[in-house]
Each structure stands twice: as structure tokens, then as C-alpha cells.
């Protein structure tokens with residue numbers, strides 16, 4: 001899990017007890033002086049170090065299986081911050097209340113722990129191998145789905161590791177370890193026949209040693225007296241670094257002979273990938289999940305963006321790339337009569353595009369046949385912009401087709417516009433689901449900023465959904481590529497502009513920059529967190545301008561988290577860049593992913609609102 005205490009000024013990360021005491025000494029040893037540090041013995045846990053009567057006290061804070069935090073014998077809290085807040089009012093068994101935080105000296109960041117880098121590496125390897133991703137696609141998948149991937153890893157990852165031998169007896173484990181070379185540290189993990197618990201078998205000095213793996217009441221794994229871990233994989237990874245009570249550390253995998261080499265070391269444990277790589281998406285069902293075969297993952301699972309056919313470009317396959325051209329052949333395009341929507345240019349129809357190796361679902365923007373040349377030119381401009389973009393959180397263009405009319409062929413995002421989706425599903429969609437989607441939008445916008453493009457029409461109506469948990473930015477009709485040395489685009493004349501989404505600089509000076517896109521992102525956030533309501537109610541464009549000029553801003557939508565409203569307000573200062581916004585919403589999204597019992601994807605709104 002991402003570190004739920006990372007944002008706290010009195011959190012020092014992975015420091016030793018003696019170091020904590022040193023900090024408290026330097027800060028004056030007053031009663032109730034406290035700091036928080038990472039627990040080295042239990043994954044995801046913390047230690048509260050404090051002072052009373054010139055003495056040090058250290059309390060372990062455990063992270064329980066349901067995601068809450070508690071000091072042994074104390075009340076459970078949804079996060080370390082809430083826990084500290086509680087103990088600042090009520091000692092409830094501690095030496096005294098928490099009175100004064102011992103904050104980190106300026107310039108000192110929390111110390112990353114061995115668990116942090118291990119966890120990051122695991123997520124990276126898992127994503128790389130499960131979805132066969134590299135480069136930017138890999139980085140984006142890690143950033144956007146880390147909380148979900150960690151959950152997948154936690155439950156099943158060890159089962160397909162080459163060192164995992166399944167349910168075999170002790171003598172069979174010995175037979176496997178003694179076959180071939182027997183270097184010190186050669187190991188395997190097996191399930192014990194007796195009661196479904198696990199054991200580690202390890203070679204040292206040509207002898208095999210067996211260690212029972214215990215599981216405590218909260219489900220954490222450890223070797224007797226050893227460090228506790230949420231997953232068997234983490235346990236093994238840790239024991240590769242540190243013997244932690246074993247006779248020798250784990251060094252060399254004894255590969256399971258029954259596991260195909262291609263599966264190692266991290267094969268797909270995500271069932272949709274195993275069964276249906278890159279399958280086509282159907283319509284959303286009542287759950288917002290596309291219909292799919294039954295899953296093997298325990299608990300309610302769902303499609304991740306990487307499971308869909310539109311996470312990577314269809315041209316990421318080098319074979320398909322050979323055919324990539326701006327203009328598509330008409331006979332490769334089948335156009336359905338079904339209309340997905342209508343825009344300024346004409347209508348958007350459903351279709352299928354035949355590629356070299358596969359057929360893909362597409363949305364086709366069809367220009368009205370009676371349109372004048374300027375409209376045609378505008379559509380070609382939009383196509384030229386989209387042609388240069390390739391990001392999982394942006395609707396990609398497949399190409400342009402000039403036949404009975406000019407057509408812009410795009411990836412399909414069958415869930416429709418975000419505002420409509422949210423207003424029609426108000427009772428089902430949770431706030432954390434909205435945070436997740438808006439984080440994805442911020443990732444798409446950050447990409448645009450990096451490529452030096454301005455969107456100029458970001459609004460909830462132009463965020464399309466692939467499914468309930470996957471959003472893409474669309475409609476590049478007003479977008480511009482900035483010159484290499486320019487930080488903004490200056491429009492010569494005003495056009496038919498979405499004024500309610502525009503920063504004053506756009507309206508007054510016709511200046512468009514990443515900062516004005518951030519302003520629009522703030523309005524889009526407001527729309528999303530108010531479930532698709534129209535911004536600035538019944539006000540007309542000019543009224544909105546004077547409202548903003550008076551320093552007024554829209555109110556916080558009902559039930560919108562305070563952190564998200566603060567971020568909106570910051571977007572409306574015209575000072576912020578998209579990468580800062582992405583960072584902030586990412587931290588918030590990760591922090592709620594650690595607090596919600598089953599993470600943002602399974603939080604049940606109907607249950608959450610029951611008395």
C-alpha cells in the first residue's frame with residue numbers, strides 16, 4: 001500500500017528507535033512530544049515515539065486486515081493521521097496525550113524503508129509481466145493503478161512464482177532441492193498438506209532446513225518470530241535480503257518443474273488477461289463492468305484500464321504499425337447505423353475497423369455532407385492534433401477516411417461523456433470512484449502539458465468513459481500545439497468559446513496555456529464531484545466573468561471531500577501546472593485507497609450511506 005503517513009510533517013519514515021529518540025531529545029523532551037515512524041516489523045504499520053517525564057515510550061501501530069490502524073488494545077482508526085488526532089485528545093492508555101508534534105527539520109524527507117522499494121519493484125514487475133507493458137505505458141499503468149495492483153499481488157501472486165511448488169510433501173521438497181546443484185540459499189515455498197499453511201524449505205551446507213510459515217489472526221505471514229508481511233511474495237522477497245531468523249538468506253530459486261518457463265517469474269494472475277487478452281469491450285452492465293467470464297480472483301474484482309483493448313494504441317504492435325497512415329482505406333471500415341452522439345461537425349457513429357491482425361471497435365465522427373470547406377479544414381486540424389497524441393488517458397485517433405464524407409476514426413469509449421454518466425448513476429458511483437477518474441484525467445492533461453499542447457475545451461462532456469473506472473479525454477477541436485519556445489497560444493479573435501470553463505486570461509487576453517487548461521480542469525472537477533451538474537447554475541457567460549472578477553468561486557459540491565475542493569480552488573488561481581495537480585490528486589487517491597476497506601473500486605456507496 002502507498003504510505004498513508006507520507007504527508008504528515010511529524011512522520012520520519014523508516015528510522016531506527018535510537019534515531020527517533022535523538023530527534024525527540026533535540027526537540028526538547030517536553031511531555032507529550034511525539035513523532036511517527038515506519039514499523040520495521042510489520043508491513044504497513046507504524047511506531048508512535050513519544051516523551052513523558054523525560055522518558056521515551058514507543059507504541060506499535062498495526063495495520064489490520066480491514067485497512068484500519070490501531071495500537072494494541074486501542075480503538076481502530078481509518079488512518080495514522082486520524083489515530084494521532086484521537087490520541088491528542090484522549091490518552092486512552094498511553095503515557096499521556098499527544099501534545100506537540102516533533103516535526104521533521106526543514107529539508108528532511110521521510111526515510112524510505114526497505115519495504116517501500118520492495119513494494120515498488122513488485123508492482124513494477126507485476127505490471128510489466130502481466131500486461132506486457134514497457135516504457136510510458138508501463139509508467140502510466142503503475143501510477144494510475146498501483147493501489148489495485150497491490151491488492152492483486154497481495155492475494156495470488158505467489159501462486160505463479162517459480163519458487164512456489166504448490167501442495168507437495170516435505171520429502172518431495174527435499175527430493176527437488178537435492179536434485180542438481182545444492183548451493184547455500186537454494187529454496188522453495190510449498191503448501192503444507194496438513195492444514196493449508198505454508199513452509200519454506202532451504203538448503204544450507206548441503207542440508208535442507210524446513211521453516212513453518214505462520215499466519216496470524218489478521219492474516220499476516222511470518223516465519224516463527226520473524227517480520228510479518230501481508231503477502232507470501234513480500235515475505236520471500238524480504239528473506240532474500242535478510243535471513244531474519246533463517247539459517248541463511250534465500251538466494252537461489254529451486255524452480256517448480258511443473259511451471260511452464262514462460263509463466264515465470266510473474267505470469268498473469270489477473271484472470272481477464274489469461275483468458276482474454278485485449279478483448280473488445282461490450283456495453284456497461286449495471287455494475288459498470290463489461291460482461292466477462294467468471295474470475296478466479298477472490299472477492300469482487302474488476303477490469304483495470306490495462307485489461308481493455310484501448311489502454312495501448314492498436315499500433316503498439318509493430319506488425320500493425322507497418323500499416324499506420326493518416327488516411328485509412330474505406331473498405332477496411334464498417335460503419336454501423338448506431339449513432340453514439342452528435343457534435344458540431346455532424347454525428348458520431350459506431351463502427352469496426354479492420355487492421356492487419358485484428359478488428360477493433362471504433363467511433364467515427366462523420367462530417368455532415370453539406371458542410372463548407374472551413375468546417376472540413378477544422379476537422380482535419382483536429383485530426384492532425386490527435387495524430388500526434390498517444391496516451392492511455394486520451395481518446396486516440398486511428399486515422400481519417402475520406403469517402404462518402406470526411407470521417408475521423410477514433411478509439412471507442414462506449415461509456416459516454418462523464419457528466420451524463422455521473423448524473424444518471426448518482427446513487428451508485430462513490431466519491432472515491434470519481435477521484436480515481438479525475439486522477440486519470442489529470443494524467444492525460446499532464447501528458448498534453450509535457451507535449452506542449454493546450455486542449456482549450458476540457459469539460460466533463462469531453463471526458464469519455466471506457467468503463468466506470470476508465471476515463472479518456474476527447475474532443476480536440478479547439479486544441480493547439482504550442483511552439484517549442486511558447487508557453488501560451490494567443491487567439492486572434494474570440495470564437496464560440498465555453499466561457500464557463502475558461503480562465504479570465506483566456507477571455508480578456510485570448511491567452512491559452514497549460515495553466516488555463518488547469519483552470520478548466522478545476523471546473524471539470526467541480527462537475528464531476530457534483531455528479532454532472534452544470535457549473536455556475538443559471539448564470540450566463542458574461543455573469544460568470546464578473547462573478548470570477550469579484551474573486552468569487554463556485555461552492556463546494558455536496559459531500560465533496562475537502563481536499564478535492566481545495567484543489568479545485570487552487571486550479572482557479574491560474575498559478576498551477578498540471579503536473580502539480582496530478583501529484584496532489586494522486587496522493588489523495590492513494591491515501592483513500594489505503595483507507596477504504598477494499599480500496600476505491602469496491603467501496604459500496606449504498607452501504608456507506610446507510611445509517
Ligand code: AMP
Nearest residue numbers: 340341342343348363410411412413475
Ligand atoms: P464530439 O463531436 O466530439 O463532441 O462528440 C459528440 C458525442 O459523440 C460525444 O458526446 C459522445 O457521446 C460521442 N463520442 C464522441 N467520440 C466518441 C468516442 N471516441 N467513443 C464513443 N463515443 C464518442
